[in-house]
Amino acid sequence: xxxxxxxxxxVDYNVxxxxxxxxxxxxxxxxxxxxxxxDEIAIEEALRMKSAGKADEVIAVSIGxxxxxxxxxxxxxxxxxxxxxxxxxxxxxxxxxxxxFKALVDQEQPGLVILGKQAIDDDAGQTPQMLxxxxxxxxxxxxxxxxxxxxxxxxxxxxxxxxxxxxxDLPAVISADLRLNEPRYVKLPDIMKAKKKPIGTHTLEExxxxxxxxxKPVKTEAPQARQGGHKVESVSELVAELKxxxxx
Amino acid sequence: MIDYQAPLTxxxxxxxxxxxxxxxxxxxxxALDRETIGAVLQEAARLVEAExxxxxxxxxxxxxxxxxxxxxxPAGFPAAYQAFVDGGWQGLSLPEVDGGQGLPYLYSHVxxxxxxxxxxxxxxxxxxxxxxxxxxxxxxxxxxxDRYLATLTSGRFAGTMCLTEPQAGSDLSLIRTRAEPxxxxxxxxxxxxxxxxxxxxxxxxxxxENIVHMVLARLPDAPAGVEGISLFLVPKLLPDGERNAVYCxxxxxxxxIHGASTCVMGFEGARGWLVGEANRGLRHMFTMxxxxxxxxxxxxxxxxxxxxxxxxxxARERLQGRPGKGQRTGETVPIxxxxxxxxxxxxxxxxxxxxxxxxxxxxxxxxxxxxxxxxARREQAAxxxxxxxxxxxxxxxxxxxxxxxxxxQVYGGHGYIRDNGVEQLLRDAKxxxxxxxxxxxQAIDLVARKLRLADGALxxxxxxxxxxAPAEGAFAPLPALLAQAREVTARLQARLAAGEDVTxxxxxxxxxMLRLALAGQWARAQQAAPALAPAQAARKQAAxxxxxxxxxxxARAEFEIAAxxxxxxxLADPALV
Numbered sequence: 001x002x003x004x005x006x007x008x009x010x011v012d013y014n015v016x017x018x019x020x021x022x023x024x025x026x027x028x029x030x031x032x033x034x035x036x037x038x039d040e041i042a043i044e045e046a047l048r049m050k051s052a053g054k055a056d057e058v059i060a061v062s063i064g065x066x067x068x069x070x071x072x073x074x075x076x077x078x079x080x081x082x083x084x085x086x087x088x089x090x091x092x093x094x095x096x097x098x099x100x101f102k103a104l105v106d107q108e109q110p111g112l113v114i115l116g117k118q119a120i121d122d123d124a125g126q127t128p129q130m131l132x133x134x135x136x137x138x139x140x141x142x143x144x145x146x147x148x149x150x151x152x153x154x155x156x157x158x159x160x161x162x163x164x165x166x167x168x169d170l171p172a173v174i175s176a177d178l179r180l181n182e183p184r185y186v187k188l189p190d191i192m193k194a195k196k197k198p199i200g201t202h203t204l205e206e207x208x209x210x211x212x213x214x215x216k217p218v219k220t221e222a223p224q225a226r227q228g229g230h231k232v233e234s235v236s237e238l239v240a241e242l243k244x245x246x247x248x
Numbered sequence: 249m250i251d252y253q254a255p256l257t258x259x260x261x262x263x264x265x266x267x268x269x270x271x272x273x274x275x276x277x278x279a280l281d282r283e284t285i286g287a288v289l290q291e292a293a294r295l296v297e298a299e300x301x302x303x304x305x306x307x308x309x310x311x312x313x314x315x316x317x318x319x320x321x322p323a324g325f326p327a328a329y330q331a332f333v334d335g336g337w338q339g340l341s342l343p344e345v346d347g348g349q350g351l352p353y354l355y356s357h358v359x360x361x362x363x364x365x366x367x368x369x370x371x372x373x374x375x376x377x378x379x380x381x382x383x384x385x386x387x388x389x390x391x392x393x394d395r396y397l398a399t400l401t402s403g404r405f406a407g408t409m410c411l412t413e414p415q416a417g418s419d420l421s422l423i424r425t426r427a428e429p430x431x432x433x434x435x436x437x438x439x440x441x442x443x444x445x446x447x448x449x450x451x452x453x454x455x456x457e458n459i460v461h462m463v464l465a466r467l468p469d470a471p472a473g474v475e476g477i478s479l480f481l482v483p484k485l486l487p488d489g490e491r492n493a494v495y496c497x498x499x500x501x502x503x504x505i506h507g508a509s510t511c512v513m514g515f516e517g518a519r520g521w522l523v524g525e526a527n528r529g530l531r532h533m534f535t536m537x538x539x540x541x542x543x544x545x546x547x548x549x550x551x552x553x554x555x556x557x558x559x560x561x562x563a564r565e566r567l568q569g570r571p572g573k574g575q576r577t578g579e580t581v582p583i584x585x586x587x588x589x590x591x592x593x594x595x596x597x598x599x600x601x602x603x604x605x606x607x608x609x610x611x612x613x614x615x616x617x618x619x620x621x622x623x624a625r626r627e628q629a630a631x632x633x634x635x636x637x638x639x640x641x642x643x644x645x646x647x648x649x650x651x652x653x654x655x656x657q658v659y660g661g662h663g664y665i666r667d668n669g670v671e672q673l674l675r676d677a678k679x680x681x682x683x684x685x686x687x688x689x690q691a692i693d694l695v696a697r698k699l700r701l702a703d704g705a706l707x708x709x710x711x712x713x714x715x716x717a718p719a720e721g722a723f724a725p726l727p728a729l730l731a732q733a734r735e736v737t738a739r740l741q742a743r744l745a746a747g748e749d750v751t752x753x754x755x756x757x758x759x760x761m762l763r764l765a766l767a768g769q770w771a772r773a774q775q776a777a778p779a780l781a782p783a784q785a786a787r788k789q790a791a792x793x794x795x796x797x798x799x800x801x802x803a804r805a806e807f808e809i810a811a812x813x814x815x816x817x818x819l820a821d822p823a824l825v
Contacts, residue, residue, distance in 0.1 A: 014253055014297075029781045029782075030257060030780060030781025030783070030784050031781075032256060032257070034290075069283065070283060070286060070287065073283060073284075073287050074287065074290075074291075077287060077291070185291065185294060185295050185299075185331060185334075185335055186287075186291040186294075186335070187334065187335045187336050188288065188291070188292075188335055188336035188337055188339075188340060188349050189336045189349060191284065191287045191288055191291060192284070192349060194287070195279075195281075195284055
C-alpha cells in the first residue's frame, strides 16, 4: 500500500508572527519556516505503518514555493521514500489544495492519504474533508489512533464529546490530530541520505488544476492588545457591566 | 517558557556570508549544499531546544550524585544523551571511515554554540569524547583504533582526558601517575596504571556503555619533567566486559556546571595501553588540546548567546519607568525603552554575534588547514589557527562571562534570584576561563610562544586579513588601530628577542588582539548585512556601529597598555604584590 502524506511549509511555531504593515498578510521574509506540526505527525504515522509492514511506500507531497523542498527534505530525512513538489508561488485555498491532492491520488493510486488536521498558519482545517469528498472515499478526521486491518482501518477520533472509534474502508483520507503520535527526531546520517532521495516536481497546469480563488482576504491584522481589567464592588455591579458590554 | 532558541538566522548569516566560501572550495565538502546545511542546523536545533535545554535549570539544582563508585547524572541526562547519540550527532564532524558524518570541523563549533547555550554542563560530555577521538585517531595504534574509535565516534562509549593531578595543574611536568609494563595482548603492550587524577569531567557517569580514559602517566624509566610523560588509553570496562581498576573516588562540589560530573579518579593498577610513542604523551595530548581550547572558546560563545537571549526577552517585557526625560506620569514602559538598558543589550548582542563570527572563522580555517589543495594556503591557515587559538579561548570565554554578568545586570535584583535562571549562566560561564589552560596561560602562550613561532610571522596573517576588511563608516579608525597593533607586536617581539619577560603585559595585548580580530569581522559583517531581511540587516548594521563606537577605543587602550615597558609597571617583584 502506498501512503501519501501532506507536508506544508509554515512559519515555525516558535516564531512570534508579525503582520505586514500594509495588512496584506503575515511577514515571512527572513522568518524561520518549518513543517506544519500536524503534518509531521502525519508523516510519522505513515512511517510507523511502513515499519510495521502495513505500508510499502511513503510519499511526501508539498504544494507551494520552491523553498518547500526544504520541508520535503525533512520528510525524506524522517524516512519518506520519495517526495513530490507541486510548485506554485500563488496563495492557495483549501479547495485548490484538495484538488491538487485529488490529481495526485489519480496518478499515484495510494491506499491511504494522511494529512494534518490543519495547518498552523491559516488554521483552515478543511483540506482533508474536501479531498475525501472530491475523491468520494471515506474520511476519518482528528485521528488519535489508527490501526490498519487489511482493507480497512480502525480509527479513534478526538471529538467534542471525547473519543469515537470508527471503521473505514480503504482507500481513505485520515487527518492527524495532536495525540496520534510523537514525531521522531531526524538523525544526522538520515539527513545526508535524504539528499539522494528523489523529489519529483509538477506544476498546477500539468495536474490540470486551476487556481480559481473563491475567497478574498480583506485584511490581516494583529489581535487587539488585551485591555486592562478593573475591580467591581458587588455582584450586581458585575452583572450590570456584563450586560452593558452585551456579554450576557 | 522557551529556554533557548538556536539563532539559526545569525548562524546561517555567518556561515554563508563570512566563512562559507572557504569551505566550498575544499574537495571533501564539494557536495555539501546550502539546503543540507540548513537541514542539519535545523534538526540539531530541534533536538537541543526540545531535549537538552529543558534540563539545564533542573540539572543545575540536582547536580551529580556519587553512590559507592557510581555517578548518577541529573534526571533526564541519560535519555537526552541517548537521543544525542541515536541522532548521530557525536560523529558530526568526525571522519566517515570511523563512522562519523565527515562534515566540516566548523560544524562541531556550530553544534557547540547550541549545546553550550542550551546546557553548558551537558555540552561537556560530547566535547570530551570528541577530544578523546582526536587523540586516539591521530596517535593510537591500528589495533587500538579498531577497538575503540567507532564506539567513541558514535558516542556509545564516552571519552575523558585525565591530565590534572593534585600537585600537577597548569604544570604537567609534576605528574606522578605510574604505568608499569604488564604483558601484551592484541592491542599491543599493556600497562598497569596507578595514581590519582582530579577534575576529570565525565570520569564516571551513567550516560554511556563504557568510558575510555586518555591518561597521562610516567613509565618506570621515564626522564623527569614533561619529556617523561606518556599517553595511555584506560577503559572502564575491559574488552572481556570485566571492570577495570579505575574508580571514581569523589565528586567535586563546584561553583557551576553542576550537571557535569567532575571526578577524582583513582587508578588502582588499572589496565591500559600506550597511545603513540613513549615519553611523547604531552605532545600527543597537545595536538588535541589545541582543538579542545577552540571548543571551549565556543562554549564561551554559547553562554554569551544564551545571556543575550535572556536579557533581550526580559528587557522587552519588564515594565519600569516612563518614557521621556523627567516624565512622571503616563504608561510604564518596558525597560528596553531606556538608553542605558539598550547599551547593555547591544553590548550583549555584539558580544555574542562577534564571538560567533570569530569562532566560526577560526574553525573554518582548521578545515582549510586540513583539506585545501594548495600547501601554502594550508600552511597559512594552520599558522592563523595557532595564533588565534589562545585569543579565541581566552577572549571568547571572557565575552561569555561578561555577557552572563551583564544579563544578570539587565534583570536587576531579579537576576540575583535563582528562579529567574540567569545567575546560573554566570556560575556556569566562569569555568570556561579556567579549564583547558587558564586564560592567563593563554595570554602567555600568545606572547611567549605564538609571537615567536615561524620567525614571528604569525600575527601578520591576522593583520593582513584585517587590512582587507572594509574600513568604512564607523570603522574608519580601523587602519590606525591596525598600525598600532603592528607597532605593539613588533615592540613585544623585540623585547622577547632581547630576553625580557613580557608576560606581565600579555593579557592587555591579548585583549587588544581580540578586539582587532573582532573589528575585522564586524567590518565585514557591516558590508554583508544587506543580504539579510531588512529588519535583520538594520539590526546587524546597528550592532556593527555599536561595536565600532565602543570597542575600537578599548582596543587602542589595551594596546597602549601592552606597549609599555613591563619593567616600569610595578610587575617585577613578588614581594610588592
